Amino acid sequence: TILTPPLKINDVGFLHKSANQLNLQIYSSGVNTVNLKINDKICMNGACFEKKEFNKKFFLEERYDDFFAEILERKPLYDGINVMTNSCGFIQDISKYSIKYEVCGKNISFFDAKNRIKIIIKELQ
Structure with missing residues (x-):
């Protein structure tokens, strides 16, 4: 889920x-709807x-430059x-930016x- x-x-x-x-390639009904590449630039669908x-x-x-890459x-x-840190990863509460971020x-x-x-x-198994 990505809501922006x-x-x-x-x-x-x-x-x-x-x-x-x-x-990052996102598919809907078997069709590639989002193709996002991150290297020196960020390209989305070309x-x-x-x-x-x-x-x-x-x-x-x-x-900052690598913000989205760090999330992914x-x-x-x-x-x-x-x-x-917690038993499965970490939690960040960055109130200065109104961000709550968890990796488990x-x-x-x-x-x-x-x-x-x-x-x-x-991740689907």
Whole structure:
């Protein structure tokens, strides 16, 4: 599930990671509806943006370059500020940015209350 002002999807997809690129492919009824590639730029369905420009469109704020990649890779945000580890991963409550972010095993939950953004990724078995 990805709910942001420019993108609203709740479908199944694949996340491929190589040495210098992430590729998120989302499918709806067997059709690739979103193809997002992150390397030196972020490209979505063929339209490429500088990372800060993409973040401003997608997250409604500039954020730092690797912000979205860190979410997809299940890494702590903002250099690990306010990280609390738990039995399956970690939780971050970054009230300065109205963000609640949790990684539990292969699952990701990201909520930005200020900008009404929700990203929930669950690995299917």
